[in-house]
Amino acid sequence: MNKMAVCISIETKKLFRSKIPLITMAVLTLIPFIGGFFMFILKDPSLSESLGFISAKAQLMGTADWPSYLSLLSQAIAIGGLFAFGFITSWIFGREYSDRTIRDLLALPVSRGIIVASKFIVMILWCLFLSAFVLILGLIVGNMVDIPGMSSALLMDGIKIYMICSLLTILLSTPVGFFASYGRGYLSPLGFIVITLILAQIVATTGYGEFFPWSIPAIIGIGIGNGEPIVSGISIAIVFLTSILGLVSTMLWWRYADQS
Amino acid sequence: MIEAISTVDLTKTYGDLRAVDNLNLSIGRGEIFGFLGLNGAGKTTTIRMLLGMITPTSGYCYLNGERINKSNMDIWNDVGYIVETPYSYPELTVRENLEIVRRLRGIEDRDCVDWIIDKLKLGEYESRRVEHLSLGNAQRLGIAKAIIHRPKILLLDEPTNGLDPAGIVEVRRLLMDLAENEGVTVLISSHKLDEISKIATNIGIIHEGRLIKEIDGGGLQDQLRKSLVLDGRNKLAMRSILFQAGYDMSAKDGDLRKGSHPLRVHDEGAVNAPEKIATLLVKAGHPPTLLKVEEEDLEMYFLRMIEEYEGIRNE
Known part of the structure; x- marks a missing residue:
């Protein structure tokens, strides 16, 4: 078995022996249930009137139909994912510093590039699984709530946009790996995640969201049912470039920085 | 003959601080070299440079005659190490941690895990999560990880920290056995001369990043005043x-x-x-x-060496 496969299997083992998969799954499970609950409220005007504040929140989601519901799921994975996927990444990298196991990794006869790559691969695979899990659960919940307006074309469009949002959000986690390595622990990456989350909201409201990497996935999520993409290819390129920058900077940090 | 470990004018600075200052070491094969110094003398920095964890400001390090270079990871195939207190993955068991090292080192022989568990007397704890181990057993696990691949060179930074007296004696015997019977070269750092003197064939005293004295381990008693x-x-x-x-x-x-x-x-x-x-x-x-x-006891001797060096330096 080559070193990359060995490293991936070891990283997978480390991840699944921790509580991180359970925590992140539990947190992301809330998304479809909250979305389904809002749709349930929007479907019933009399219930909506009696719920006051919650109803007002639900009204922001639009109407009780599948385009609104799928758009809600996509935006939620884009925003919630920034936190959840970033949290996973910060754990995968930061734990080596906080548990001080980094020293054992650095002088092993294994390329540091392979170690970093295997960590990112495991992170991406687990986040993709979580995204698919939320989508499937969302479809089940949507069916249970009996949301109107479903068609196979809409379903395919919704799934496609949802997966694009998820994938772009996952890609945006690579800079978190760099901050976890640079900050030698969890604090810096978590701070970075919070700042990007806040900035993503602020920049999006100013109308420049399509040029700010962390705003882009959520903006794409709005497009479900509109028939055409809301953001341009430049936005997608910005996200990819940000991701590559995060990946390369993490690799360079592991390769060249003094690890004391 | 090529030395197992050597450094040439090795220097590491952090701003104005010279953590290691033109250090020249030459350690032959099968030698147990005691690297002695006070806290902050430069022992750990030197070991980290030998392990490629940090890059020297100037000078070079060699292991088995090969210059240390971060892009040549194969150098460390024959090296085992402990850098300060060893840490393992807390959520994994002792055996799982050893399996990880075995696989990352590309050791095909799966029995080596059983061998090292037996050698370090970790059998009782092999299924226990590392987070539930005592400090001494965690240290044993660190030593097990350092020698699981039967290295030719061992770089050990204060390896007996946290061990009880019986554990210290055990580790001492293990290291002497490895050096005498398997020709393993050991660089062991400590701030305790009495401990080092029991196993080291040669001792180097480092202070303020400089090697201030080299002593033949066997002739140490003659040096005591x-x-x-x-x-x-x-x-x-x-x-x-x-x-x-x-x-x-x-x-x-x-x-x-x-x-x-x-x-x-x-x-x-x-x-x-x-x-x-x-x-x-x-x-x-x-x-x-x-x-x-x-x-004078060994500690007094050690402190005297440092005082004499400081006296010469201040003149």
Whole structure:
């Protein structure tokens, strides 16, 4: 078995022996249930009137139909994912510093590039699984709530946009790996995640969201049912470039920085 | 013959601080080299440079004659190491942690995990999560990870930290066995000379990043200084009498006034003939209440070496 496969299997083992998969799954499970609950409220005007504040929140989601519901799921994975996927990444990298196991990794006869790559691969695979899990659960919940307006074309469009949002959000986690390595622990990456989350909201409201990497996935999520993409290819390129920058900077940090 | 470990003018600076300063080490195969120094002397920084964890500011490190280069990871195939307190993945068991090292090192022989568990007496704990291990057993696991691949070079930074006396003896025996029977070269750092002196074939004392003294481990006892220890009712007067008689003493006036410090005469003549000193003091009306020849212990020797170096440096 080559070193990359060995490293991936070891990283997978480390991840699944921790509580991180359970925590992140539990947190992301809330998304479809909250979305389904809002749709349930929007479907019933009399219930909506009696719920006051919650109803007002639900009204922001639009109407009780599948385009609104799928758009809600996509935006939620884009925003919630920034936190959840970033949290996973910060754990995968930061734990080596906080548990001080980094020293054992650095002088092993294994390329540091392979170690970093295997960590990112495991992170991406687990986040993709979580995204698919939320989508499937969302479809089940949507069916249970009996949301109107479903068609196979809409379903395919919704799934496609949802997966694009998820994938772009996952890609945006690579800079978190760099901050976890640079900050030698969890604090810096978590701070970075919070700042990007806040900035993503602020920049999006100013109308420049399509040029700010962390705003882009959520903006794409709005497009479900509109028939055409809301953001341009430049936005997608910005996200990819940000991701590559995060990946390369993490690799360079592991390769060249003094690890004391 | 190519040395197992060597450094050439190795230097590491952090701003104005010279953590390691033109260090030249040369450690032969099968040697146990005790790397001795106070905290912050530069031991760990040197070991980290030997492991490629940090890059020297200038100078070079060689392992088995190969210059250390972060892009040549194969250098570390034959190297085992402990850098300060060893840490393992807390949520994994002892066996799982060892399996990880076995796989990352590309060792095909799966029995090596059983071998090392047996060798380090970790059988009782092999299924226990590392987070539930005692400090001593976690240290054993660290040593197990360092030698699971039967390395030719061992770089150990304070490996007996946290071990109980029985554990320390066990590790000492293990290292001596590895060096004598398998030709393993060991660089072991410590700030305890008495511990190092029990296993090291050679000892290097590092201070402020510089190698200030190299001692043949077997000849260490010959280096220990003897002195004549004296006490009496008026130590200042005794000191003055001995000084006028030309004897070399270390006690300072302030220390003598406090009363707790005895007088120490390092003069070889005094050590070899203490009765002459006694006679001299009795005749002067200051008979000693204590008179004994004492050999400095290893810690005192270590501190003396540092003091002498600082004295030379300050001149």
